[in-house]
Amino acid sequence: MLLQIDHHSGVPIYRQVMDQIRRQVMAGQLPEGGQLASVRDLAGRLNVNPMTISKAYALLEMEGLLERRRGIGLFVATIRKDHKRRTKTQLLEQILTKAVTTAVQFDISPDEVHELTERLFRRYGSKVGSERK
Amino acid sequence: MLLQIDHHSGVPIYRQVMDQIRRQVMAGQLPEGGQLASVRDLAGRLNVNPMTISKAYALLEMEGLLERRRGIGLFVATIRKDHKRRTKTQLLEQILTKAVTTAVQFDISPDEVHELTERLFRRYGSKVGSERK
Amino acid sequence: MLLQIDHHSGVPIYRQVMDQIRRQVMAGQLPEGGQLASVRDLAGRLNVNPMTISKAYALLEMEGLLERRRGIGLFVATIRKDHKRRTKTQLLEQILTKAVTTAVQFDISPDEVHELTERLFRRYGSKVGSERK
Amino acid sequence: MLLQIDHHSGVPIYRQVMDQIRRQVMAGQLPEGGQLASVRDLAGRLNVNPMTISKAYALLEMEGLLERRRGIGLFVATIRKDHKRRTKTQLLEQILTKAVTTAVQFDISPDEVHELTERLFRRYGSKVGSERK
DNA sequence: GTGGTCTAGACCACA
DNA sequence: GTGGTCTAGACCACT
Numbered sequence: 001m002l003l004q005i006d007h008h009s010g011v012p013i014y015r016q017v018m019d020q021i022r023r024q025v026m027a028g029q030l031p032e033g034g035q036l037a038s039v040r041d042l043a044g045r046l047n048v049n050p051m052t053i054s055k056a057y058a059l060l061e062m063e064g065l066l067e068r069r070r071g072i073g074l075f076v077a078t079i080r081k082d083h084k085r086r087t088k089t090q091l092l093e094q095i096l097t098k099a100v101t102t103a104v105q106f107d108i109s110p111d112e113v114h115e116l117t118e119r120l121f122r123r124y125g126s127k128v129g130s131e132r133k
Numbered sequence: 134m135l136l137q138i139d140h141h142s143g144v145p146i147y148r149q150v151m152d153q154i155r156r157q158v159m160a161g162q163l164p165e166g167g168q169l170a171s172v173r174d175l176a177g178r179l180n181v182n183p184m185t186i187s188k189a190y191a192l193l194e195m196e197g198l199l200e201r202r203r204g205i206g207l208f209v210a211t212i213r214k215d216h217k218r219r220t221k222t223q224l225l226e227q228i229l230t231k232a233v234t235t236a237v238q239f240d241i242s243p244d245e246v247h248e249l250t251e252r253l254f255r256r257y258g259s260k261v262g263s264e265r266k
Numbered sequence: 267m268l269l270q271i272d273h274h275s276g277v278p279i280y281r282q283v284m285d286q287i288r289r290q291v292m293a294g295q296l297p298e299g300g301q302l303a304s305v306r307d308l309a310g311r312l313n314v315n316p317m318t319i320s321k322a323y324a325l326l327e328m329e330g331l332l333e334r335r336r337g338i339g340l341f342v343a344t345i346r347k348d349h350k351r352r353t354k355t356q357l358l359e360q361i362l363t364k365a366v367t368t369a370v371q372f373d374i375s376p377d378e379v380h381e382l383t384e385r386l387f388r389r390y391g392s393k394v395g396s397e398r399k
Numbered sequence: 400m401l402l403q404i405d406h407h408s409g410v411p412i413y414r415q416v417m418d419q420i421r422r423q424v425m426a427g428q429l430p431e432g433g434q435l436a437s438v439r440d441l442a443g444r445l446n447v448n449p450m451t452i453s454k455a456y457a458l459l460e461m462e463g464l465l466e467r468r469r470g471i472g473l474f475v476a477t478i479r480k481d482h483k484r485r486t487k488t489q490l491l492e493q494i495l496t497k498a499v500t501t502a503v504q505f506d507i508s509p510d511e512v513h514e515l516t517e518r519l520f521r522r523y524g525s526k527v528g529s530e531r532k
Numbered sequence: 533g534t535g536g537t538c539t540a541g542a543c544c545a546c547a
Numbered sequence: 548g549t550g551g552t553c554t555a556g557a558c559c560a561c562t
Contacts, residue, residue: 010545012552027238039535049554054535062328069406071448071534071562088239093249095235099228100253105160106221110254114247116226120233121243140335145546182337182547276560278537293504305550315539320550337547337549354505359515361501365494366519371426372487376520380513382492386499387509411561448562 001030001037005046013048017056025065025076026088036066036074134163134170138179146181150189158198158209159221169199169207267296267303271312279314283322291331291342292354302332302340400429400436404445412447416455424464424475425487435465435473 003020005013024030036042039057043050057074060066067077103113136153138146157163169175172190176183190207193199200210212220236246269286271279290296302308305323309316323340326332333343369379402419404412423429435441438456442449456473459465466476478486502512 014552023235023238027240038533040533050535051537051555052553054537055552057535067407068535069562070412071560073534088241089249092232092235092239092241092246093253095228095232096246096249097253097257099225099232100250101257102156102225102228104254104257105156105162106225107160108221108225110251113225113229113250113254116222116229117233117246117250118243120226120230121237121246124230124234124237141333146336147546185547188547280537289501289504293506304548306548316550317540317552318538320552321537323550334550335547337545339549354507355515358498358501358505358507358512359519361494361498362512362515363519363523365491365498366516367523368422368491368494370520370523371422371428372491373426374487374491376517379491379495379516379520382488382495383499383512383516384509386492386496387503387512390496390500390503413561451562454561 001042003042003046005048013046014052014056014059017042017046017053018060021056021060022063022065025079026084026091030076032076032078034076036076038073134175136175136179138181147185147189147192150175150179150186151193154189154193155198156224158212159217159224163209165209165211167209168205169209171206267308269308269312271314279312280318280322280325283308283312283319284326287322287326288329288331291345292350292357296342298342298344300342302342304339400441402441402445404447413451413455413458416441416445416452417459420455420459421462421464422490424478425483425490429475431475431477433475434471435475437472 001021001024003017005016007013009016021030021036025032030036036057037045039050039053043053046053057066061068061074065077065079066074068074099113102108103110134154134157136150138149140146142149154163154169158165163169169190170178172183172186176186179186190199194201194207198210198212199207201207232246236243267287267290269283271282273279275282287296287302291298296302302323303311305316305319309319312319323332327334327340331343331345332340334340365379368374369376400420400423402416404415406412408415420429420435424431429435435456436444438449438452442452445452456465460467460473464476464478465473467473498512502509
């Protein structure tokens with residue numbers, strides 16, 4: 001499990017951790033039922049305070065994304081597949097909605113948006129089964 | 134000048150004010166050279182602390198988007214047309230980049246993204262010269 | 267707002283705080299829209315670390331019971347009245363269910379339970395508008 | 400001996416085990432002098448760590464509820480009848496006290512509580528000598 | 533070993 | 548003034 005923390009982004013570290021884990025679970029990079037890195041381990045690797053990781057984990061558990069097994073560790077909860085697909089689409093739609101309303105407000109045509117999107121896809125790799133670490 | 138403040142979004146109010154003014158200027162809804170509502174007036178209408186508005190205005194002035202004319206008020210600065218166009222595209226690209234990287238991570242194809250984008254355009258109106266206030 | 271913390275109960279302090287605030291809100295002792303004691307103030311009075319209070323407040327906010335107004339403080343959220351009544355009954359039913367199943371398992375008759383309940387009501391005061399602090 | 404373990408309740412597993420055994424003894428479902436399942440057997444059936452069961456047994460032994468016969472196993476200790484009756488009532492009173500204080504705080508009348516109790520008795524069965532496993 | 537809680541004290545953003 | 552975040556380090560309960 002690799003996470004990137006940006007200490008200068010202004011986004012709280014525990015939120016960065018949450019977002020990235022949530023995404024990795026949704027993307028299947030963290031398999032359901034799989035165990036997460038321990039609080040101390042992850043904290044050590046990211047060079048942050050264990051409590052910060054613990055907070056992120058606790059919130060994700062409350063979200064229902066993670067499951068605690070007392071004295072053993074934290075695991076990715078099992079999610080129904082359709083629910084997962086829906087969540088993924090919702091997340092994307094949310095971002096795209098912002099893009100579209102911005103374009104409309106700025107008088108940028110759907111064609112221009114489409115072109116720009118294609119260019120970004122080429123840049124950020126749309127190839128199937130892209131690099132998984 | 135109409136602004137929507139969401140007290141529950143977690144985004145600082147002064148940032149919401151800044152973002153919306155910046156967008157309205159870029160979209161031409163706030164014409165260059167036009168005068169802005171006074172701090173007191175806007176604060177009253179949005180029902181927020183005047184210092185919050187003041188802070189937003191001050192930061193936008195530092196950005197060069199607004200100009201202060203002593204004793205008169207704040208006005209939208211004049212922007213070079215190409216600069217404006219570039220800024221608009223940059224803003225959009227920023228959002229779209231997030232959408233594309235999300236799609237890649239979620240294994241959602243460019244075609245699906247395109248389709249979803251079209252649908253959102255139809256929903257939020259892509260017609261040229263849309264509603265100006 | 268008066269809270270009783272038992273440092274020896276084993277129940278985490280932040281949970282004791284949450285439970286008592288939740289109850290006071292449900293009981294109407296903390297009026298909707300009313301402002302809560304500040305984190306530092308309450309922490310000082312209870313003689314616990316501010317972070318502990320902050321955690322309790324944050325969790326109650328996530329529950330939807332409290333509302334944050336940035337830079338101002340925390341307030342009791344407005345709850346629909348029927349929802350409140352339902353929540354209260356549910357809370358009570360939950361406890362009573364445990365009592366009844368215990369009685370059944372122990373072969374204690376409904377009459378005995380009723381008698382015991384009456385006795386406890388006399389002891390803990392069922393008088394209308396009992397002592398509110 | 401059937402026990403239900405809830406891994407998500409937050410209550411320590413060894414406590415859940417203790418509580419349920421204590422109740423079954425009080426209710427007569429586990430007869431005095433009867434032998435308990437072995438640590439290994441129970442742990443296997445409940446799918447928990449044997450040390451967890453061992454801890455529960457050890458604590459119940461310290462309580463005097465169980466008796467260890469070296470080389471043979473653990474047995475339910477003999478309890479004086481009046482002591483047993485008192486313990487049962489105490490356990491019930493403890494739960495009912497919580498119910499009554501909650502009702503008082505929520506301004507729910509004794510009559511309403513009584514009614515609710517009757518309803519729960521009908522639902523969970525007050526018939527004498529109910530299902531024994 | 534695991535996670536959970538708490539402290540004391542610091543710094544920050546917001547209004 | 549408000550709450551939010553983070554640290555360093557301690558202690559605890561559970562398995």
